[in-house]
Amino acid sequence: MDDGSAGPSAGADGAASAEPAGCAKREQILKGAGTVFLANGYEGASMSRIAQMAGVSKGTLYNHFDGKASLFSAFFEEQARCRLAPIEALSRNDEQSVRLTLIRFAEMAVHMLISPMALGLYRIIVGEVEKFPNLADTFWRYGFDRKLSNLTEYLTRIVARGELDIADPRLSAEQFMLMCQARIVQRRRFGLPVDDSDAAIAEFAAFTADSFLKIYEPRHQ
Amino acid sequence: MDDGSAGPSAGADGAASAEPAGCAKREQILKGAGTVFLANGYEGASMSRIAQMAGVSKGTLYNHFDGKASLFSAFFEEQARCRLAPIEALSRNDEQSVRLTLIRFAEMAVHMLISPMALGLYRIIVGEVEKFPNLADTFWRYGFDRKLSNLTEYLTRIVARGELDIADPRLSAEQFMLMCQARIVQRRRFGLPVDDSDAAIAEFAAFTADSFLKIYEPRHQ
Amino acid sequence: MDDGSAGPSAGADGAASAEPAGCAKREQILKGAGTVFLANGYEGASMSRIAQMAGVSKGTLYNHFDGKASLFSAFFEEQARCRLAPIEALSRNDEQSVRLTLIRFAEMAVHMLISPMALGLYRIIVGEVEKFPNLADTFWRYGFDRKLSNLTEYLTRIVARGELDIADPRLSAEQFMLMCQARIVQRRRFGLPVDDSDAAIAEFAAFTADSFLKIYEPRHQ
Amino acid sequence: MDDGSAGPSAGADGAASAEPAGCAKREQILKGAGTVFLANGYEGASMSRIAQMAGVSKGTLYNHFDGKASLFSAFFEEQARCRLAPIEALSRNDEQSVRLTLIRFAEMAVHMLISPMALGLYRIIVGEVEKFPNLADTFWRYGFDRKLSNLTEYLTRIVARGELDIADPRLSAEQFMLMCQARIVQRRRFGLPVDDSDAAIAEFAAFTADSFLKIYEPRHQ
């Protein structure tokens, strides 16, 4: 264990290959690569299949990327930056009740986490973390951490308004996000059957938000 | 889900190859296979490397198992049954305070979940869930679900004693286990640096147990 | 072409392995070997499958025979000696008309040559003749040549009686046997569909016998 | 017979891999494949050896053909179409005497059938007919059947001219071809020693043609 055989990770880090990132072919390749990587994992994906899926020749893959590892990294960095980043909207309007806001947040989180894309990304990232350590880092920073910061800020505002009593908002934000992953999200990650209807999600979100509120609502002695 | 694209899973699961399971060579092979699978994943592991690691010839692998998929399955079933099952000792003595019991449970859970073996199993199971769906099922049933049932029973007893006010003990048990995975476990799964000293774990366990108690402690109006 | 790499033939010749030939296990093994060789050819047959088919262990195969090549040779020698030899009955009674005798002979020949066993033997012998040259020799001597001699003797008697006018009875016998292989036998060897009903064979036998008679019947000037 | 256990044949036949057939590498591979297949049979030939013989890498084999079975089929189809077809020139000039024409035909047939290529093709086709049924079909159609038709047409013309008295020219043509395979051809197929000098062949051809004429020459009562 922890054998340290870093594999292709060390060299594959940094940027993919000095590409302007606005190149159409590049996007086309990354799209195909994503489809194949998400469906088959890193080892299970073949460059031939990626080339075929992207509608380019195998040689072109190597004109734009240094190799399989580089392409893999590039795809996930792209995903992390472009797909996950924009989701950080939460409610900047603090006019809704805290309870309702937390329920909406939980609903959104569950819906997002069980989307095929998010499930696929999670599976690959967690599975290949030893081979591509900084990929997980990127994914964490742009994905999970951003949502976390968002929620943390919100909680901080609510604490300032005296509506909740939280000592470490960041820790509690993380706690809340984990609570959101019970039942539905966790089971989906294991491929287990689960009721993920909107109604079930809504009910679970309410349960989770209420649990959270019970932890942190001020106790008027 | 439950789509039919089973891949090599359907037939490969169940038992490995009608082996008495007490065979020394078999254990030797499974040990080597575990090392390689855990370090490289399913696709990344090669039968040659497994044979080398187990100190047997490649042919011997095929005398004991039907193939790579079968060996993979056998390893995980073995792990699920033999390694994960015995951990279910929790506190059958209900003499400790509930708080202390929950803290101990949280500590145990965190320690277990960040052990190299558990991390490795989690990574592979989550990564290969589409290729080996009923492997994830086995892993869930023997691993997570058993701890869950254990905790559920405990909570039910506590509720009966009137010390906690829980409507759905199983759901709350699951909620507690997820709460235990914030901060330390989750970061380790992503390969991120984190303070996993005993002190840090103890502190986090206390925080988690206290949070849980706040949710479910009876409110004397 | 003609690379001369004789392969396992040279050493495999002679006898199989100083076995009393009346051994029950030996017979059992040869029976299983025959089934597998006939169905899969030499290269396509595996010793494991032969052992399984014969109901013995793989080791036992090597106790009775020197190896795969030796077992192969032993089976075919056995076949040639024990199965093909007894068929040489023809008609020692020369009381039937020549025409009828030839028709009967042709019918018998066609029926025999399209039997699954004969077809299988022919296919393997012809296919493996470069690898096992003396096998073909044995097969020829005990199989084809014996029938040939039989017919040759008959023709010689008929010529002596003045009913046919044949200069080289052996050559003509061979000619007749080849004529018998037109249409039905040849097509069966190529796996082609053909009417091999008794009626069709009878008709063809008559045609062939009549043709032969036309060649050699004395011309009264 | 005609059982459905087609094996790798069904899908492997037809065309090889949508290759333009004029590709130089393709020809090079087919040449090497032919050498190895002819010398070792289908099962006895290895892709490595074929690659080595053709002077290309193993991977290149798979760039041009779908696999071993496909390569095998392609080789035989090529042979059937390109090598066997052009031999059908017989005597379109009916000016020679029938006897001389038949002698020439018999000579040609014997020479052709005992050529290393024809012998090798015959051995493999007959040996692998169960594994590649439609290969035998192709071989029959382009090889044997073509010569047969050729001879049939000739005989029909001769019958029309009143020089021979044949009821079923096709059957008699086939009969003649089989008669040509006595003695020399048959023995060569069994790897037996035989005098195949031009003189011996010429003598045998004359004998065979004369025999045939005796069957079918008109009898002036």
Place this chain on the structure above:
DNA sequence: AATGAATGAGCTTTCATTCAT
């Protein structure tokens, strides 16, 4: 910049053969 044929190492798997029991 794009192509795709060529490469050869490496993959999973099979098999004839051996040998301790």
Place this chain on the structure above:
DNA sequence: CATGAATGAAAGCTCATTCAT
């Protein structure tokens, strides 16, 4: 003698990568 686990060479095939066009 009979067994069957162990062996390791070799099989068919795949794949990331290169490079002449």
